[in-house]
Amino acid sequence: MVVATFSLVAQDPETGDLGVAVASKFLAVGSVVPFARAGVGAIATQSYANPRFGPQGLALLEQGAGPEGVLEAFRRTDPGLERRQFGLVSARGEPLTFTGGECHPWAGGRAGKGFAAQGNLLAGPQVVEAMVETFLQEERVPFPERLLLALKAGEEAGGDKRGKQSAALLVVGEGKGYGGLWDRYMDLRADDHPEPVEELFRLLSLHRLLFERPKERRPLAPEEVRWLQGVLRSLGLYAGEVHGEFDEATERAFLALIGMENLEERYQGGPEVDEATLSYLKRRYPWS
Template sequence: MTFSIVGRDARTGDLGVAVASKFLAVGALVPFVRGGVGAVATQSYVNPTFGPEGLRLLASGLDAAAVAAHFQASDPGIAQRQFGLVGADGSSVTFTGPDCHAWAGGYAAADVAIQGNILAGPGVVEAMRAAWEAGPRLPLPRRLLAALNAGDAAGGDRRGRQSAALVCAGPGRGYGGLTDDWVNLRADDHAEPCRELARLLDLHDLLFTRPESTRPLTDEELAWLRALLVAQGHATALPGGPWDADTEAAAWALFGTENLEERWVPGGQVDPVALAYLRAQYPTRVG
């Protein structure tokens, strides 16, 4: 009733899972990721203990094949289970029990495990594989989502669509660089969950990606920004002329209000992505 991809970016060490299903809130049960350790997708009469236990075993030094062997030896319901594992070393396994509902199967290679059950057919897994192999230069969340969308376009879960999720972790990738947890997005009950997940990832990248480049504000942009800061109540009045401490304090308050603090640049510099977003939100100069 689910199709998923577990992947690792060999360049960065990032790890993640993307999953979709005709099932409510599939992201609550299937994906488990820990930076520097591994990623697990557990599905088909899901055994949710496979997630934390798999990560524990990977952290202890076992590779993906050894973890899979442990699951098969210890779970009396294994014939109905399906799972995929990728370790921080790139080792991978996909497993489909003989009692999973057709069509069911998967594919595994270095850094990736793809699996699904109750699918439209084997073309779903093949489409996901092709999309994964076509995207090695993409950031891991984009690469995983491209594969998920390819599987959805190839027929996905033959019962229909309901939910999808994307979870990724990587060294220092989290908020403020203080955690490895990076992307954790869910569409729990949606007519087009993969499409909704893409919208959420775009929003995530806007709000939580650090600037790739910066530049000074032009005189016109600075005048527009000061007028906006006053209009939004972040300052009672601001002088003209060069960037100053009062403008900086008010601008920082605006960025915090708009949840753009990850894109903040002090000293009269600006991230062009953040500026474009603010100008779209407030298209006319106020005052």
């Protein structure tokens, strides 16, 4: 299969997080191209993609191989390498981008400390250049948004010359996944969409609402507790009085509501809530 696509593999120099952003005129590109493991590296495999490059490359990096070592291993084990394209960044920020001589034009890439950008069947080299320049310029933007801004820049520079269909964002960070139990922090996909990159921005915003762990919280005011108790009573989660005190029964009911709304990553128990969670609930259950 020809995964004609453009991708950016990168590392966040501040946190060490690793990520891949990718877009293509290809169904569900996120199921084939991106691979990443916290503390090890990230890889994008495309153009007559060999999906084994993901787990194989990560295993080699984990064993101490450098990017050139990974390339040489692929060269030994894959007779179709000249049709392949891949980019990788190790946990040490070491990059590599490879484009085989049999990839469909325009095909190529650019790599630097902490990033590797590449694409094939593109409108031209300006697609890769736009991704790189945007990624380097947007250093103050949070890492996931920075990856998507670079992807959008590549799209606006012409992207896949066949058109648009899917896009994906994969970001990993130690203990940043759901419940703090694994490293897959974000795994967002627009598998078949007329504007897949824009859809990823929407999904990223929703992801931040539902799964981001807030740094600041504040106690609920008595009138907010009364509103909350009224909501909980109307949903059949709370049978107590609407008295404005955040007691044990209110907390149990509130925990149930938080779970129903998929906000459990944001709530730490007790009467303290972050503003984003509170704003969402007030919109969902009208506040007057």
